Amino acid sequence: MARNLSMKDAINEALDQEMSRDPTVIVMGEDIVGGSGSPGEDDAWGGVLGVTKGLYAKHGDRLMDTPLSESAYIGAAVGASTCGLRPVAELMFLDFMGVCFDQIFNQAAKFRYMFGGKAETPVTIRAMVGAGFRAAAQHSQMLTPLFTHIPGLKVVCPSNAYDAKGLLIQSIRDNDPVIFCEHKALYASETDVPEESYTVPFGEANIVREGSDATIVGYGLMVHRASEAAETLAGEGIQCEIVDLRTLSPIDTDSVVESVENTGRLVCVDEANPRCSIAADIAATVSQQAFSSLKAAPQMVTAPHTPVPFSPALEDLYIPSAEAIADAVRKTMAP
Amino acid sequence: MNDNVFPLGKEELLKAYHTMKTIREFEERLHVDFGRGEIPGFVHLYAGEEAAATGIIMHLDDQDRIASTHRGHGHCIAKGVDIGEMMGEIYGKTTGACRGKGGSMHIADLSKGMMGANGILGAGSPLACGAALAAKTLGHKGIGMSFTGDGASNQGTFLESLNLAAIWNLPMVFVVENNGYAESTSVDYATAVDSYADRAAGFGVPGVIVDGTDFFAVYEAAGEVIRRAREGGGPSLLECKMVRFFGHFEGDAQTYRGEGENEYNRENNDCLKLFRARVTEAGVVDGGELDAIDSEVLAAIDKAVEEAVAAPLPGAADLTTDVYVKY
Numbered sequence: 181m182a183r184n185l186s187m188k189d190a191i192n193e194a195l196d197q198e199m200s201r202d203p204t205v206i207v208m209g210e211d212i213v214g215g216s217g218s219p220g221e222d223d224a225w226g227g228v229l230g231v232t233k234g235l236y237a238k239h240g241d242r243l244m245d246t247p248l249s250e251s252a253y254i255g256a257a258v259g260a261s262t263c264g265l266r267p268v269a270e271l272m273f274l275d276f277m278g279v280c281f282d283q284i285f286n287q288a289a290k291f292r293y294m295f296g297g298k299a300e301t302p303v304t305i306r307a308m309v310g311a312g313f314r315a316a317a318q319h320s321q322m323l324t325p326l327f328t329h330i331p332g333l334k335v336v337c338p339s340n341a342y343d344a345k346g347l348l349i350q351s352i353r354d355n356d357p358v359i360f361c362e363h364k365a366l367y368a369s370e371t372d373v374p375e376e377s378y379t380v381p382f383g384e385a386n387i388v389r390e391g392s393d394a395t396i397v398g399y400g401l402m403v404h405r406a407s408e409a410a411e412t413l414a415g416e417g418i419q420c421e422i423v424d425l426r427t428l429s430p431i432d433t434d435s436v437v438e439s440v441e442n443t444g445r446l447v448c449v450d451e452a453n454p455r456c457s458i459a460a461d462i463a464a465t466v467s468q469q470a471f472s473s474l475k476a477a478p479q480m481v482t483a484p485h486t487p488v489p490f491s492p493a494l495e496d497l498y499i500p501s502a503e504a505i506a507d508a509v510r511k512t513m514a515p
Numbered sequence: 516m517n518d519n520v521f522p523l524g525k526e527e528l529l530k531a532y533h534t535m536k537t538i539r540e541f542e543e544r545l546h547v548d549f550g551r552g553e554i555p556g557f558v559h560l561y562a563g564e565e566a567a568a569t570g571i572i573m574h575l576d577d578q579d580r581i582a583s584t585h586r587g588h589g590h591c592i593a594k595g596v597d598i599g600e601m602m603g604e605i606y607g608k609t610t611g612a613c614r615g616k617g618g619s620m621h622i623a624d625l626s627k628g629m630m631g632a633n634g635i636l637g638a639g640s641p642l643a644c645g646a647a648l649a650a651k652t653l654g655h656k657g658i659g660m661s662f663t664g665d666g667a668s669n670q671g672t673f674l675e676s677l678n679l680a681a682i683w684n685l686p687m688v689f690v691v692e693n694n695g696y697a698e699s700t701s702v703d704y705a706t707a708v709d710s711y712a713d714r715a716a717g718f719g720v721p722g723v724i725v726d727g728t729d730f731f732a733v734y735e736a737a738g739e740v741i742r743r744a745r746e747g748g749g750p751s752l753l754e755c756k757m758v759r760f761f762g763h764f765e766g767d768a769q770t771y772r773g774e775g776e777n778e779y780n781r782e783n784n785d786c787l788k789l790f791r792a793r794v795t796e797a798g799v800v801d802g803g804e805l806d807a808i809d810s811e812v813l814a815a816i817d818k819a820v821e822e823a824v825a826a827p828l829p830g831a832a833d834l835t836t837d838v839y840v841k842y
Contacts, residue, residue, distance in 0.1 A: 206652060242652070247682060252675035255641020256648055259659070262625060263580060263649035282672075286635050287642060294621040295631065296614030297837030331838050355840035383842075430842050 185373035187366050188231050190341035191306075194348035195232065195268065197377045199239045202266060205352060207232065208244040208253055209270030209306075216245035228272055229308070229367060250280035254305065258288040258357070261303035266352055273319045274307035274361060277326070288357040289332030303358075304351040309337065310363040310401055310451055311499050317487040320495075322400070322451040325458055327359045328429040334382060335429040337361040339403035341371045343426055346380030353379065363400040383430035387439070391419035394509045395439040397462050398449035399425040401499075406449055408502035413509055420509060428458055436462060437470045444475035445512035449505055454482040479508040519799050522735065528794055531573060531730060532805055535565040535787055536812045538589045541598060542761070544816050545588075545605065549765040553824075555607050558619045561589030563728075563760035566786035567692055568593040570733030571660075571753070574741045578657035580628045580646035582639030584692075585620050587632025590662055594629045596622065602819040608826035615829045616837065628657075637663055637670025640689065644676050647685035647744075658686040658744045666697025668711050677718040680750035687750040688740050692727065694759040699771045715752040727755030728786040731793065758784045 185193070199205045212232045214225025226233025236243045246253040250271065257269035271277065277284065284305065291299040311320040327335045334356050338344040344362070351358040388403060389410055396406040403424045410420040421439050425431060440446050446466050448459035463478040481500045489495050521528060542562040548554055561568065564586075572581065572593035583590040591601055596612060604611030605619050612622050623631035630646065633639045640661040647659030663673050668691045680687040691711040695702050708714060715722025721743070725736040733755060740751035758780040762769045769777070794800040 204653070206648075244683070247675075247678060249675035249679055251672045252641045252644065252679040255638070255672065255676070256645035256679060259580075259582070259630065259642030259645020260649040260652075261645070262630060262642075263646045264653055265645075265649045267645075282635055282638055283641060287633075287638055291623075291631070292839065293837050294613060294617040295623040295625070296611070296616050298613070299623065299625060300840055334839070334842075356842075 182372040182374045184370045185341050186368050186370050187338070187341040187344045187362070188229070188368065190345040190373045191231055191348055191362065192233070192235065193373070194345045196235055196238060198349055198352045199235070199242060201377065204264060205266045205268065206242045206244065206260070207235065207268045207270070208246050208257060210246055210248055210272055212270050213243050213245045227270065229364065231367070232270070250276050251283055254280040255283035255287065257303050257305070258283050258301060261301050262291065262299055266302045268304045268306060268352060271305055271307035274309045274323050275318050275321050276307070277323065284333070284357070285330045289330045292356070293332060300355045301357045302355045304360055305358070306360045306362060308364045309361040310365055311488045311495055312365045312401070314490065314492055314495060316490040320488040322483070324361060324428050325452050325456055328431070328458065328461070329456070332357065333429060334358045334427065335361070336382070336427045337363070337400045338426060339366065339400055339424050340369060341373050343380050343386070345373055346378050347426065349377060350379040350382060354382070361400065365401050380426065382427045383432050384426065385432035385435040386424040386426055387421065387435070388424045389420065389422040391421040391443065393419045393443055394445035394447060394512055395421045395423060395436065395443045396447045396449060396505060396509065397423045397425065397436050399428060399458065400451060402449040402451055405500060405502045406505055409505035409509065412502065412506050418509060418513060425458070433462070433465050433469070437466060440466050440470045441473045444473055445509070446474065446478040447505060447508045447512060448478060448480050449500055450480070450482045451500060452482060453485050454480060455485060457482055476512040476514070479511055481505050481508045520797050521731065521794070521799060525799060527573070528800055529804065529808065531569055532790060533808050533812065534569045534593055535730070535790065536808055537598065537815070538562070538565045538568065538592045539787055540812050540816050541588060541592060541601070544820060546761060546765060548820065554605060556618055557764045557766070558605065559586040559764050560761040561586050563758045563780065563784070563786070564692060564694060565589055566730040566733050566790065567690070567727045567755040567757055570730045571690060571737040573734065574738055575628065575660070577626065577628045578655060579660065580630050580643060580657065581660045581662065582630045582643040582646070583632045584639065584662050584664060584667065585632060585634055585636065586664065587620070587622060591622050591624070591629055591632065595627045596624045596629055598815065599819045599822055602823040603826050606823040606826070607828065608823055609829050609833070610822065610826040614833065636667035637672040639663065640673045640676035644680050644685055644687055647680065647687040648683065650686055656745055658688060658741060660688045660690060662690045662692055664697065665691065665693040665695065665702045665706060665711065666700070669706060677715070677720065677750070677752065681718045681720050684747070684749045686744040686747070688744050689750065689752045691752065691754040692757060693754055694757050696759060696763065696771070698763040711754045712752060720750050720752060722752045722754065724754045724756065727757030728784045728789060730786060730790045
């Protein structure tokens with residue numbers, strides 16, 4: 181039975197159900213229990229934004245607070261995944277990858293290939309991504325392209341609670357290392373979410389709105405901005421199709437190409453910085469595979485090539501807006 | 516033959532010698548063949564350090580996991596990785612332990628508990644902590660063990676892992692192989708304390724120093740820290756002071772070494788010579804028995820090289836496989 185659930189609660193439920201189903205699933209990270217060893221309440225925080233709250237009471241020591249040692253505990257999660265566990269390690273903010281990136285891109289991502297196909301590394305690394313929280317340059321980035329560049333990693337970024345639950349369960353059951361990106365601005369957003377366990381497969385985009393005039397491709401928070409833009413444009417008689425990529429590696433370019441073959445126009449939206457972004461990747465792929473279908477040059481709407489600023493006035497300008505997306509679509513419609 | 520004064524039976528002594536000799540001759544052969552230009556890439560040789568890998572890993576079984584270093588051939592052989600597959604890997608052939616995709620620095624055999632040599636210095640410590648965590652969580656008696664050189668023991672990953680293993684009371688042993696040189700840089704220059712074992716106290720774990728050229732000293736010290744880990748006593752740090760017979764990598768001119776240093780080490784600090792002298796002088800093993808092992812090992816290595824040279828190279832179809840389990 182489905183009920184309305186926030187993305188935060190959907191993620192909690194996915195972890196809960198997988199820990200109940202599979203005793204080899206463990207969850208570790210900084211403050212994911214919160215209060216370990218402190219004089220007050222155990223499970224005081226349940227994660228810095230409360231995503232794992234309540235799981236300690238049900239699953240006990242299979243949830244482990246870690247010291248502030250990202251290299252050590254992300255590496256331990258990676259190592260444990262080659263030894264019979266399915267760890268879910270929380271990196272809190274994806275920006276912290278800088279501290280432990282070696283364990284992700286030189287170790288987890290490469291074991292299978294380097295060892296001639298003899299290793300499996302079923303580790304999931306959860307982390308918050310995205311701007312809008314006035315958290316400035318080191319807690320707000322959309323670093324997805326850095327991970328999609330690396331062969332061996334899978335990269336997931338849901339836009340809603342339903343997908344978050346299904347994609348997280350898929351990530352945990354998946355036998356490859358997965359970077360699971362949670363947009364903090366979407367934690368409170370609600371959709372219908374079935375109570376029972378289910379998976380959303382990787383590499384299958386979701387057409388969240390059908391339209392015949394232009395294709396808007398995005399993921400995470402940008403899907404919502406695209407929807408706002410599409411509403412506005414519908415009032416102008418422009419019908420947009422929105423493709424929510426859901427997973428960025430593997431990436432469903434077939435659905436994007438198919439959509440562009442119908443609409444003839446493409447706007448790629450990405451909260452990441454523009455160079456070598458997911459948007460640039462999609463624009464290049466479509467230009468190569470569906471050039472003859474294009475009626476106008478593909479457009480990219482991305483964050484600028486700057487760090488994320490602190491001042492609310494600047495941060496609001498940094499994040500791609502519905503207006504900017506609508507303008508980009510209008511540009512593709514110009515004769 | 517006299518009574519056995521050693522902590523191992525004669526069969527085990529012969530086995531230890533066989534392992535050490537296999538490592539030595541494997542590396543000596545690579546030194547020659549690399550010099551002839553027959554080996555692609557580059558290799559880091561373990562010769563001179565055999566007593567450490569052998570004396571420590573003899574206490575382990577396949578359930579115990581080790582994370583090795585860039586200088587990993589000795590750990591692989593001691594952990595039971597097939598030398599034919601190792602040689603095939605070093606030659607980049609399909610018969611290699613990693614089908615030619617990893618090379619010398621990435622030889623792994625998870626079925627033997629060998630989690631991989633590693634091209635990133637210090638990266639193995641967190642991974643081995645993961646193995647120790649898995650053993651603890653799954654409730655088996657296996658342990659995790661990481662090897663780091665004196666150089667990589669200055670990495671944050673190593674120090675963070677000591678703390679993590681200590682607070683989680685993991686069944687873990689941190690082996691520091693101190694051969695005096697981080698690549699070309701002396702340990703006296705690069706490390707602020709006189710001994711790595713002293714650092715263990717800073718993490719609340721036991722630190723032990725042992726003469727890494729003395730197989731028996733290593734065997735005894737390793738037995739103690741491994742037993743402690745296996746019985747739930749938590750992690751330890753074991754520092755082996757040892758010598759590296761070759762350069763950091765093959766082709767290293769080693770001008771940073773002292774005059775006559777290598778010759779002195781070969782003469783006075785050769786763990787194989789020391790082992791042979793100990794067991795024969797005690798009258799427990801006959802020199803002829805060791806000579807027989809020498810011949811056997813040389814033949815096995817000749818065979819491994821011949822097979823590696825003859826084995827097929829990977830083809831275009833192999834380039835893009837084994838990236839993911841499923842994509």
